Amino acid sequence: MIDTAISIAFWASSLLTLAILLLPSQYNPQKARQNGSDKSQVRVQILVLGDIGRSPRMQYHALSIARRGGHVDIIGYNESDPHPDLTSNAAISIVPLPPHPAFLQTSNKLLFLVFAPLKVLFQIASLWACLAYRTKPAKWMLIQNPPSIPTLAVASVVCFLRQTRLVIDWHNFGYSILALKLGDGHPVVRLSKWYERVFCGMATAHLCVTRAMARVLKEDFGIMQAPILPLHDRPASHFKPILDSKETIQFLQSLPEAAAVKAELETGEARVLVSSTSWTADEDFSVLIDALCQYSKIACTENTSLPRVLAIITGKGPQKEMYLNEISAREAAGKLEKVTIKTAWLTTLDYAKLLGCASLGVSLHTSSSGVDLPMKVVDMFGAGLPVVGWSRFEAWPELVTEGVNGRGFGSAQELSEHLTDLFGSSGKLQTLREGAQKESLRRWDQEWDPIAGKLFGLVD
Incomplete structure (x- = not known):
């Protein structure tokens, strides 16, 4: 019995000593x-x-x-x-x-x-x-x-x-x-x-x-x-508006994703739409796909003066392959005649340039809590890029002023209406751009x- 007690005491003291010796150093x-x-x-x-x-x-x-x-x-x-x-x-x-x-x-x-x-x-x-x-x-x-x-x-x-x-x-x-x-x-x-x-x-x-x-x-x-x-x-310093139209066209034409619309970019017959996503469940990307299909249908049948849209989607995530398959199916069905959708993974600086050169940004962030905000919209404003975004959550007005630097939507139909309205009237898009450029002055x-x-x- 005594030997057992001594053995327990030995191991207990050894473990305590080891624990003390392994304690992390403290801030002094x-x-x-x-x-x-x-x-x-x-x-x-x-x-x-x-x-x-x-x-x-x-x-x-x-x-x-x-x-x-x-x-x-x-x-x-x-x-x-x-x-x-x-x-x-x-x-x-x-x-x-x-x-x-x-x-x-x-x-x-x-x-x-x-x-x-x-x-x-x-x-x-x-x-x-x-x-x-x-x-x-x-x-x-x-x-x-x-x-x-x-x-x-x-x-x-x-x-x-x-x-x-x-x-x-x-x-x-x-x-x-x-x-x-x-x-x-x-x-x-x-x-x-x-x-x-x-x-x-x-x-x-x-x-x-x-x-x-x-x-x-x-x-x-x-x-x-x-x-x-x-x-x-607030945006970091590398997000900034690019006001030189020649620089804008040169950068966009240098992107592999823009190869199919190079000529239309130069003549102004194409608009670049940008969205950034983590391809997760809190962003229903099918909303944008549906809206672009509706836009393409209107541009082909009702308002043929609407420009072609090059939609560049950046980001990585678990649901990307699923949505790429959906995009391919829509293309094969002829539902994206006036729209080209490309995905990209860009460096930090190239992503900032893309935002500065694009015509419109899209946010599909729906907010699981209702009180957070998408960083992507902040970056877009930093580049002077107007935004249309999912707005059906409490915190949205803390970021976007409706009709001043962006617009909100709650369905694919609403988003499609915004796209046809903004791309069909350069004056309305320019008004939002001026508001976004003003917002870009507010820095981190x-x-x-x-x-x-x-x-x-x-x-x-």
Whole structure:
């Protein structure tokens, strides 16, 4: 009996010693002050449980922090090229997360429920290693939400152990996106909402993309003590209007996707429509396909003066192949005679140029929560590009002023009517363009400095 007790005590003390030795190092404000000025000692971990290159808002956060004297470790998946300024800035370190095994990715609902816990366990291990050991202790941790599982829980524990202040940047709600796949009443969705409510209480402060979202966080999530700061998305400097018509034509004609309409672009007989999508369930891309089919029918039979439309769709995602098959079927049926639809994957700078050269932007973002906004519209406004977008959600008026810089729609029929009206009357499209160009003057730094800049102590 004594030998057993001694053995248990030995192993217990050994495990406790090992746990203490393996605790991550803590942030030490005194040591940080000794190593530099108040601003230079501000280190921020930025966590994106997604592709860094496809997370523009978090990249803009990193650039703003670095440009104002702070240091950044931006953590996420390194799947596509990030903003070039990110990789060239010595104050920013990109810390890649290991990708999860391919067999854990599935669109099957039953397999999703089986594989999801395994995927979460893998992510917990990789996040813990990265946040606690692969990066230096930081004064702040800024995390993108969603995804919330397991990000919020792991980040909360790491911040507690490392004496780091946690800030959540709310782009949407994780449970509302999960509900798109499983349904609002599913037990996993209800559990996800509870989880999100519990762990958001660990944050020192909250940033969110709309005032409507700030209201939900306060009223529904019960956040009362920590500040909730609406920080609207604004375009980065590389999104800007291109006013030189010759430069516009040259760039568009250089795109492989425009090969079929090169001559019509030069004569002004074609218009370029741009949409960016992640090809996921929260964007019903068939709405745009149906609208373009209706436009083509009208242009062929009722109003033959309407121009040909070149629709360039950018982005990657799980439903892309399904929609490409649908487009091919419509083309084969002769329903897109006056419309050419092409998909593209462009560099950050070429995408910005495309927006600056296009005639009209389209957003199909429907908002699972009703209180988030599509970043793509912000980028379009940055390039002075007028927008037509799905507008049947609460936060839409925070971004688009109807009839001034864009128009909203709620069906394929409405979208088709907007396309025929705008492309059939250059005056109406020009009015929206002037409004979009005025909107382009509002930039990210102007929004970031008085809100996030002050929060992180980088702006007086």
